[in-house]
Amino acid sequence: MTGSNPFQDPIRFQRRVRPCALVIFGANGDLTKRKLIPALYRLAFERRLPPGFSVIGNSRTAMPHETFREKMKEATRQFSEDTEFVDSIWDDFAQGLFYESGDLRDPACYAAIGHRLSEIERTRHSGGNVLFYLSTQPSHYTAVIDGLGGAGLHQGNGWRRVVVEKPFGHDLSSARELDDRIHQVFSEDEVYRIDHYLGKETVQNILAFRFGNGIFEPLWNRGYISNVQITAAESIGVEGRGAYYQEAGALRDMIQNHLLQIMATVAMEPPAVFESNAVRNERAKLLGSIRVLRPEEVAANAVAGQYGPAGVGGQQLAGFRQEEGVRPQANTDTYAAVTFFVDNWRWAGVPFYIRSGKRLAKRVTDIAIHFNDAPHSPFDAAGMDPGAFGSRPNLLILRVQPEEGISLRFLSKQPGSGMTLRPVSMDFKYGSSFGVRSPAAYETLLVDALTGDATLYTRQDMVEASWRAVTPILDAWTATKFDFPNYTAGSWGPAASEAMLNRRGHSWRTP
């Protein structure tokens, strides 16, 4: 019998991975221990991996397979948040864990991996299908790609794919350079650029919310929406990543990738079908429609901030420049806020305010759609008391974390004899309507890459469009000597950020 599996039952069965192998470069790193292996164990626990599924880990440190398995076992025990650890399941999974140490610039490293892959294909029936996962430092990406190409591992009996973690370059030209190098070895449909924000259930739910319902889309345009605010706030500081972070900053680390992807999901046109390229085409078109600021417009539309030392809740917190590994005069933006405009018919004139920062008042990621005021208030005209909240517009909040859900704020009459209005909120909480466990973003994204679904992965045209959107800001900020620090830990960022919105008659919503 050829063709599709007749035992499939898509209504009842979860998506499963077909026979294949995974090669992780940077297997001794945090991402592998904290996210990748625990996510794979979870998939094994749920019987979503094929019987002979295999993982080859690579890093410079030499160690036997058994030591690698023990390390991964410990990591899985420690970082599997909600999955029972069953020895027999781990033992089966661990039989497919292999380790090949080697220098990423040494062809012998790839020869050893190639040899191991052939053995896996023969003994564990991987069908020659291989996913390469670049979990190394970004500076090693091109070495790995070249190494794979040089050893001919980009081709084989089955499919070959490569997952690239962000950052995809540190500016537009380096992103293009990286892409050129990748495309010398892999074709675009074999490249999976991971943005784990797109794997979050609630980000995916934006698509369901917008395109699965008939009542919102007619309002989803400049005629009804006044502005959109996207916030990704963290209450913590750089937590030991100071050396990396001082070279990146909030604009590069969050806005250029995660938040512009979220913005694209909120603002894109409906795809004709829910298929990988159809969805990605619409996202790409939206990102390509973001107006690129002229240098003289940057100051009015972008605000950089850096946190200083502060006492929060009885604890004295270091400022960014006092963090370990950070230069005392670092000019890094630990906070960035930008006003973007989308040059198309749907969104012309509607500002998209995006902010992200560290050591802010709380950890929250959400999207607030601010609707226009009612065109005429009969309560004001009749001399009635509209109340303190009388002029507040409707607000739709799409909460991404920590408490995923959707709220709609509207005005209601306060009980009593007068006509006093007050805002009330209609809440949908993802966790209380769907109590079932949401898969971790890396589970979703790994299964997608292993099954060839690129919907939630970014594409080079999207990467370039988002770099284009932030490049003038990066250029201006690089040339500026900021008077940092300019906000205290536990606040909502620098005052200039609020002023940026006030100039258009708006203000930041407090999440």
Place this chain on the structure above:
Amino acid sequence: MAAAPIRPDRILRELDELWVSLGKEQESSDGVLRACAMTLIVCTEESAGDVGETLGMLVRDHPARLIVLRLAAGDDPGLKARVLAQCWMPFGRRQQICCEQIEITMTAAGLEGVPPVIRGLTAPDLPVAIWFRSRTLLTSPEFEPVRKMANKLIVDSAGIADLKGQLDLIRGRCGGDTRVADLAWTRLTPWRESVAAIFDDPQRLARLDGLNKVRICYQGAHRPMATCYLPAWFRHALGRPVGIEFQYAGDSPRARLYRLALEGEGLDLSVTVEQNRRAEIHSGQLASHSVFHSLSDYELLREELMVLGHDPVFEAVLNLAPEFA
């Protein structure tokens, strides 16, 4: 809350009062969130407390207005009702989430009065599912109007020896917008998933034409319903008959599936599940282990309530199953 003579509007008013009092109790926190995505009616002959724990867990996955109908002994034609809430505080949150629960107690003499009450109590615009733990209520003609309100009827054929009679009963309850689910089928999901996973391998899939025998081993005093459903599933999936062999594999307090083996040219596959739920899956030279989770009522219902629409595979299996009874 004291039991009261039954009228839908009165019960709904009591529910309103319940929400007000719950809100007052939670004034110091962020209040109470009412969650409801369907009406779930539970028909039972036992004390309603027996299903309380299952329902308490279930509403976290499928928030519902719960209506527990308890059939009591006696000949009192009156109905008694009380309302309560199933509440829980999600970890790390300050707001309780609550679902409404209405418990109605009646005797066989009062069955006729039940349908109009239920009609007034179902949550508007949302699906209705009925979980039958009472054979009397599943078969009673007076209860037919309630059954017809449901989008989904859920029964459990576990422990039933008269497989043909049970299949006739289940098939007779399908019709119109009403679909029937059998938890005996739900228990087979991990088995079926394991078989399907084996044939994800294109090399094995290519050998599927050689499959000529399915050996189904069971434990217990009689064949479980799984021994009808599985052969029907193979027949449906393959689109052709395949040899079926049933094998008794020892005693068990409750009839259960023990082992499934697929034989044929180039095929040697099996799934075995021990009493401790540990599973061993052999496909050629590869063996793997898994846990077929203990399938409590809660877990079975959790899966079934996710499938409120068409279930084409089970519907086809239900049509073919009587052949194997």
